[in-house]
Amino acid sequence: MERKFKVTYNESNVQGSVAYVLVKEFDLTPNVLKANITGDGCGFMVLSVSGDEETINKGMARVEECGYNVEPMVNHIHKEEAKCWECGACVAVCPTKSITVDKDFHIIVDYNTCIACGSCVDACSVKALRLVI
């Protein structure tokens, strides 16, 4: 399985390697989807972690022990159904094909494969899509 986490760091642990811990100690497959560090050494990364559920839980608990703040990401792309007029402008700008149209041309968002890049957000003309990280 694959799960996504927001891992927040600060000047005390910004030089550590979360990915190394997950690979070396737990044989998990981490993938950094997004990361930033501000001038004061603080910031966060969006981490996708693949492996079995139990190992992912153990691995992320260990990351927390190392002083990082770990928040599982659920529904990190939010679609406001009442606003969406189903034009489809968001569909082809999604790099992971997480936004699709069904046979009736309704817009479907797959929250599991969304990598939180935000490409769809500024493609939406009614601000129906929002990145919640």
Add this chain to the structure above:
Amino acid sequence: MSKTYEEINEKIRSKKAVVYTAEEIIDVVKKKGIEKAAEEVDVVTTGTFGAMCSSGAFLNFGHASPPIRMTDIRLNDVPVDGGLAAVDTFIGATSLTEDPKKGYGGAHVIEDLIAGKPVHLHAWGPGTDCYVRKDIDTHITLDDINEAYLYNPRNCYQNYGIATNTSGRTIYTYMGKLLPRMKNATYSSAGQLSPLLNDPHLETIGMGTHIFLAGGEGYVCWQGTQFKTNVEEVNGVPIGGARTLALIGDMKQMDPKFVHGLDITGYGISLAIGVGIPIPILNKDILQRCCITDEQIYAQLTDYSLNTGRKEMARYNYAQLRSGSIEYEGKKIRTSSLSSLSGARKVAGELKSWIENGEFELIKPVLQFPKKAKLKTLTEDWL
């Protein structure tokens, strides 16, 4: 075999009219054959729901006491026209608030009014002997004001191009967000459901045609701006923007679900409304033209990273465009629509039920639009 408008309207009044949408009719004619279907079917309904910047609304606020001749008018901070009579205005859909970052404009004022929300009216005037007041600061709703007519100088573009971007940077256009190196392409037509692709030479659509306009009744009131006929046709329909329609309708009848103010990133404000046009099946030729399919309707791919001289790179039909990707010189380009097909289907479906229920009759146009028209361009003064 042919029918008249009056014969069709008689069937509508007695709730016996046979009506199909422009998508449903394709299979009906395949099954029954054109002759039999032309005898049985009375009306085909079409629909479209896309962005059209050439939109707006005329309002009359009513007079205050003492009265004011408004010359500078803001609605929710959006400047609207102060060049009409004392308390009349025109809201242009693309008008913006002073702070363009708000992403709010004339189209959103129209949307808010139709949704029944109060709108802040702030207006100033010179103060004259007959209109002594110099300013007014109040709120209005659609119910409070005298008239509110949606007016589209241009809508229902017959067909439109496909946009892509060959440059190395993302560009933000009225055709949406176009990723670098042709990673995507956008298009904007309801295809086989689109009104003017089902009556491509405007045999039945003209001035006075009774239409579905954003959930209320409306009318075709003139040819649309940028109306042209000199566009190449394939399978009997143009492969690019050709004919257009000017539309008018009472905002007080409209349904907010068919009206959306749009904030198109990097471009500006536009208005999307649902428009449905009924096509009377007066004879089998008219019906035959309503059987056009997405596979038969083509559009041209052009490069929006070019500032001018965008030439056709390739052409694709709407079935290819709707499949999610097209191929250009061996490269796969992902496609997406900018107009709502699900919305267009709702429009055509709702209009169909109005007609079936005897609530909406057809009107024979009082004027046909030009059979030949071409566009002029704007040139700079020769100094």
